[in-house]
Amino acid sequence: MSEQGLVLLVDDEAMVREATAQWLELSGFEVRCFSRAEAALEQIEPFCAGILLTDVRMPGMDGIQLMQEAFRRAPDMPVILLTAHGDVDMATAAMRDGAYDFIEKPYVPDRLVERLRRACEKRRLTLENLRLQQNLATQSGIDARLIGISPAIQRLRREILSLAELETNVIIYGETGTGKELVAQCLHDYGKRSKRPFVPINCGAIPENLIESELFGHEAGAFTHATKRRIGKFEYASGGSLFLDEIESMPLNLQIKLLRALQEHVIERLGANAPISVDLRVIAAAKVDLREDPQFREDLFYRLGVSELHIPPLRERIEDVPWLFVHYLRKGALDNDREPRTLSDHDLDALQSYAWPGNVRELKNIAIRYAIDPRVSLVELLSRQQPLQSRPVAHRQSLPLAVQVAEYEAQLIREALEQHQGNIKSVMDMLDLPRRTLNQKMQRYGLNRSDFTLS
Template sequence: MMMPGRVMLVDDEAMVREATSQWLELSGFEVEAYEAAEAALARITPETDAVLLTDVRMPGMDGLELMREALQRAPDLPVILLTAHGDVDMATDAMRAGAYDFIEKPYVPDRLVERIQRACEKRRLTLENLRLQQNLASRSGLDARLIGISPAIQRVRNELLALAELDTNVIIYGETGTGKELVAQCLHDYSNRARHHFVPINCGAIPENLIESELFGHEAGAFTHAAKRRIGKFEYASKGTLFLDEIESMPLNLQVKVLRALQEHQIERLGANAPIPVDLRVIAAAKVDLRDDPNFREDLFYRLNVSELHIPPLRERIEDVPLLFAHYVHRGAVDHDREPRTLSDHDIDALQSYAWPGNVRELKNIAIRYAIDPRASLVDLLSRQQQMQFKPVVTRPNLPLAVQVADYEARLIREALEKHRGNIKAVMEALDLPRRTLNQKMVRYGLNRADFTEE
């Protein structure tokens, strides 16, 4: 059975020290007893995992001086003072100076145990959060960007570093919100193309009638409203990396042109005849296995699938959740000028018990809400989030037509926000809605753009 905590007991009276030690040990505590304050002080460090329980009146260094010196070495160390009845005013001043608590002699043993238990819990949580922060602070390079200690994320980091050197095309597979674009950016940054552009494009967020121009560019007058020449993503990414996200949504007719560009290493702008050579690495990302997609060309798949990288969902790397959450809470606190918040044991249990269907993107959003609202309970945030999870639409013929229409409309807007990752302009185009109308409907259905944006 786990000990409830460790106590550093300091008392110059042997009988009191022995009796108190025995009682605490019977209550489950690990006890280190000291006759003199100096001996206890020598054992205190910033990482001391204990509560300091000390008598006030002792020869040599007394309890108050011991407290001051101990808090210099370990500022968050809980110090409980044992005081005689006449020392209450002095003990009150000590509380202002940093003491965790004081207990008058003679004390009720059960009350002493209760207060020490609370102090031990506080110390344990303080050290746990300190370890999380130190873990984050000590990370550098790829460890600081793909955060985690799980075997799954370690595998991703190792495979990424190996692939970065090869300069081959790559397909990244992963569920929504797992960080595919971040992984693609890391592949670029650790490759020999890092000095040139990393150019991301979401194939599912651009209307079909515009995506060819986005990829290949156009000359002035190539089509209506083409007032001037535009450089496309392929050309702009030359010597660098082109990232094609949600490539499974790319129209079939465009897949042919992309395949030709990759085979011939050249493109033509719309409205032009002269080919333009391009030298780039293509990284594609998909939520589904392209081998099983009947709408994805097999020849393009093999052109892209020189290498594969699979990003695990958060539920398969659950041991990374507290570290990731602490990272985003810290970032949220800094960005919004808030005091950093710490996590209790109960909070960590709740984080690791949640399924995280939205993966890291969902975790980031909840962490920022938790960071900026000091009144927010993490358990309540997770509970509300679970209630908001998208559910299959079911027909409810017993409801009025207006209610059923509203349900259907809310679902369509949710799906568009999810598909376009909160890009309001893309949602407006996809649903053919003016900005004001879309805003009004999002407010009516309780839809928040921040819940759909990429991490």
């Protein structure tokens, strides 16, 4: 494939066809020439990498009929029509039917090259999205649960499957939002205890005076308001796996009791004297290295940390971002009965240049918001995560120049629409923009004229 892309050129006039092909090849395109529409159709299939440039008036199948048949074979293929002066109305109607653009003869070669370049880039992105979705749809097992292609995520999947077969306790390290509970769930589901309960508990979310009862249970009357016996998480998880998230927040006095339970495989409910045998695997998760935490018992660490897993933050596996985003985007559209949205080159650049301080949890949130609101642009969503002026310098630097410029451009257009109460002609004059350019930018940034008009 050439640097600029592949063009399927259809024109029944040999001299025009050869001259156009020569100019396009000098401009960096790969060109395949056809004198008849029927011959060009043989090259068109759903994953055809090219775009279609066709004359409108030809013997046999004309350019409009060729476009319609091309859309049946490759619905997203860009089609650019070459028209004579008298065909402009026909070409305009064809654009309403899905044509990417039309160029009136005689055309300016540089203008044709620029439009073809944009169409080829659109086709490249469309195919990338199609292949991405196709690959996601065919994935199964742990590949479909821990999504990504980076070496880091591939290594993590292998480590999980290896540890899942063992009975050792495991500590999972990772920043907030990296998916520690999902990793713990995979350790359980692909291990010997998969038919038994997986019981998660967030140690940092339970008040200190209640966490002992949550873990070990209590008898009726053990304390005020304990009106009946309650089975704790340890007892309930027996035979399966207990997941202790944010274990670094566990109070010191409870760490001692947890250590005894792990060493002796017995617990006692609050208010009871009889020991209860438990058989479970403990998977713990922490945001900090427990070795360096002075508030965490060293003997408990050695009991828990027989094996360790480290989940990299999203910023360290940025090549996984499009895969994750498309997955959650598709799921968000399906769950909310919305048409799936596609990602532009601008979108992909923004996704892979953003720092993702909230990791996968933040990405999922933005993907779903983007899926359910067709008025909003992805750049705008990313810029809303934190006002630009209040971002730390390091965070601002994580955004590419193109994204920062787009934020400013969207702000200027929004302010102009507000000032002129949605009057498009006044906004065009104020910003010195042609109507088509303004419409494209408003669509990109999710700006609707009706939102700024007086009711």
